[in-house]
Amino acid sequence: MENQKINILLIDDEEEFISTLAERLELRGYQCRTAGDGESGIQMIENERFDIAILDLMMPGLNGLDTLRQIKTTNKELPVILLTGHGSTKDGMEGMRLGAFDFLIKPLDIYVLIEKIKSALNPQ
């Protein structure tokens, strides 16, 4: 699969973080769209086609896990990678139980993230 065709949705309330991460991914040939909260993220998934979503668990308003639940009810096949600033793996584990592909702890290593994206899109 070629990078150009991959659409990624980034959902995180940290504007600075998400825009920079999007830029870095775009440098690597991915197409990125960002959402500043859970609600707008869900709306975007309903309206547009994405290959994968990257979702922060700690957000004001609709939190990461609830957002994930809603995504999974409407769009079960969409792979979701969770991000957490929390040292605890508990929410990450809970997210995986709800159907997330994996979770990563912030700050991120971009290469690890890309590996995860690749393996999420090419199971095996």
Added chain:
Amino acid sequence: MFKNLKSPLFFLQKTPRTRYTVLNRNITIIMLLITIIPLTCMLVINNFQYKTHLRNQIMAPLYAMSEKTRHSFEIFMDQRLAIVRFISATYSVENLGSKQVIQKILSSLKKERYGFVDIGLINAKGDLVSYVGPYSLLGKNYSEQISFQETQIKGQYISNVFLGYRKYPHIVIAVQVIKDNGETWVLRATIDTDFFDNLISSMGLERSSDAFLVNSAGILQTNSLYYGNTLEKCPLRLPSNGYKSRGIETKDGNNRDIIIVSSGFSIADYILVIVQPQSVALKSWYALKTEMIIIFLISLTIIIFAIIQMTAVLIKRIKTSDEHRENVLIELQHAQKLSSIGRLAAGVAHEINNPLAIINEKAGLMMDLIELSTQFNQKSKFSELTKSIVTSVDRCRRITHRLLGFSKRIDVKIEPIQINTIIHEVIEFLEKDILYRKLEVNINLSDSLVPILSDHGQLQQVFLNLLTNAFAVVEDGLGRVDIETKNIQNKGVSIKITDNGGGIPKKIIKNIFDPFFTTKKDKGTGLGLSISYGIITKLGGEIFVESEIGKGSVFTILLPEKTNEMEGKNGKPEN
């Protein structure tokens, strides 16, 4: 903080040492009082009751003997009196006046061994007109004698003992004989007193006892062993006179404690007296009393000894439990401190993580841009600088992760965990120690170790305790600690921590998991291993130790894949 927890036992505001001494003293005194007072009361009451009982037991046979003997005497005298009365009734005065007749009567009486010595007849004027016997008393006048006067008044008379003309103790029995012309004559017989002695000796008294007769004036009527001979004055003060037996306890002239039992005769002026020394009478009592006192003293000694020992043990227990309580409180305080530090650390770490993530991404983007751009001035320099930023961010990330990891120890959470990760975390925490002390740490972890459901924070604490202990017992520069993990078929995982320290002596190895057991003196609370043991047991695992002096110790922990608390819940392991 301990003020509020002061036990009511320590109402005395003293320093701890005197507080325990005072407590010890008070308990000892109270216990001694409540045991010795009833014991002493019992001894006194028993003493009194036994004495009363024994006195009755002793007096009763004395009274019986006295009554019996008096009765024998009375029968004896009554019999003699009856014989004399019979003679006076059978024979006329004229007959009795004939020497042949009374000679025949006397010889008949002597044959019967009644103790008759002589017989005489006294006329109304008191002259002895007829006499047969060993002495020549014929013609003597008896009108002034009490025996004659008493007989004239009462009709019969039994005299006290007297020596008379013959200087041999005897008694007189006289009865009135009334002549046809109305004159009252007197028939008078003398009896020797050998029979008295026979009767007294037949009482079977002990050697130290005495029995004798006195008259109401206190003149001895028989010989006494201790108080004089016949007709001497008896030195004893007798119980009040009467026909019934009476007893008193008194002292005699030789200051001996004696019991006197006396009993008066009804037919003559005689009193039977039995004297028994108290020491004989109460010999059994004294023996019993001595035994009781010995038993009392032995019991007293045992009680005092037991109380002192028991109190000492009690005080020691109280002291130990106080110390334990204080240790627990210190540990609790320590845990609370750790807990608040943990919470603070978690908050700080969380807040810092987000800006760190931004710095990380910004620096990452800079690196990306530098790499993508064509050659420009100082490109390599910029590249290095951004790399350095990313490295520093990574260091910060590790610090915040460690802080968050340790804060989790406070709360109990069952979750899917990787033992290897926890071991790495703990080793990371102890890295500086390992480095400074130049210790060799071999980490041999199984790559295929199965994830288990357990408590991350609690296990972190257990490994930290065990590794800290292992590091504490090995020598700087030479110390080696091996950590090994592996799967156990269908059972979970095992974690083995081996050190090359001094080993644990056999004597104490069974105590090392006990709370408050420590060999670190002031430095240890003695809680580390017991907490570890408690955690492992709670998580459904096992912990045991093997040790060899001089070679080191091996702590092995077995953990199940699921703890009991998680059974029924569905957990997905961490990848």
